[in-house]
Amino acid sequence: MKKAVYPGSFDPITTGHLEIIKRTARLFDEVIVLVMKNVNKHGMFDYQRRVEMIETACRGLENVTVDLHTGLLTSYMKEYDVSTIIKGLRSSIDFEYEKEMALVNEKLSPGIETVFLISNPEYEMISSSIVRELISYGADLSGFVPSSIQKILREEGLGDE
Numbered sequence: 523m524k525k526a527v528y529p530g531s532f533d534p535i536t537t538g539h540l541e542i543i544k545r546t547a548r549l550f551d552e553v554i555v556l557v558m559k560n561v562n563k564h565g566m567f568d569y570q571r572r573v574e575m576i577e578t579a580c581r582g583l584e585n586v587t588v589d590l591h592t593g594l595l596t597s598y599m600k601e602y603d604v605s606t607i608i609k610g611l612r613s614s615i616d617f618e619y620e621k622e623m624a625l626v627n628e629k630l631s632p633g634i635e636t637v638f639l640i641s642n643p644e645y646e647m648i649s650s651s652i653v654r655e656l657i658s659y660g661a662d663l664s665g666f667v668p669s670s671i672q673k674i675l676r677e678e679g680l681g682d683e
């Protein structure tokens with residue numbers, strides 16, 4: 523059984539994240555999308571909301587589950603017996619940051635592998651921080667977040683003029 527964890531802050535999930543999740547689901551038997559704390563970022567949505575939004579966006583992806591963990595990634599992986607981390611790479615800036623993370627995680631828990639998927643260029647400029655900025659200006663989120671999430675946010679008066 524090939525298992526992988528796709529960790530992130532997902533504040534909120536974007537179309538770029540969903541693309542990586544779908545591709546990972548084709549490569550592995552089981553994918554855990556893991557909502558985690560990033561100490562360097564201030565949150566817009568609380569953790570439970572982020573989980574719910576990912577669950578909504580991933581409906582129909584049978585081998586994908588969503589979980590929440592506010593401790594170290596390596597401690598979660600040990601507990602749930604997962605040894606592969608998936609990360610999406612949009613640019614060389616992502617690469618420099620993710621390389622460091624991969625080395626730290628390997629040092630904390632030798633044997634852990636980080637597998638990088640190159641983002642589709644269509645999603646290169648999309649990030650949760652851009653989405654949060656668009657939300658704060660009431661801008662249209664089409665193409666930035668999955669349509670199911672855009673609908674939910676719109677119902678809450680977020681993300682549309």
Ligand code: PNS
Nearest residue numbers: 529530531532558559560593594595596
């Ligand atoms: O989507 P992000 O914000 O780039 O994701 C970063 C995240 C949440 C995956 C990273 O900050 C993380 O792994 N946080 C959990 C704590 C941890 O294990 N840190 C790595 C070793 S210091």
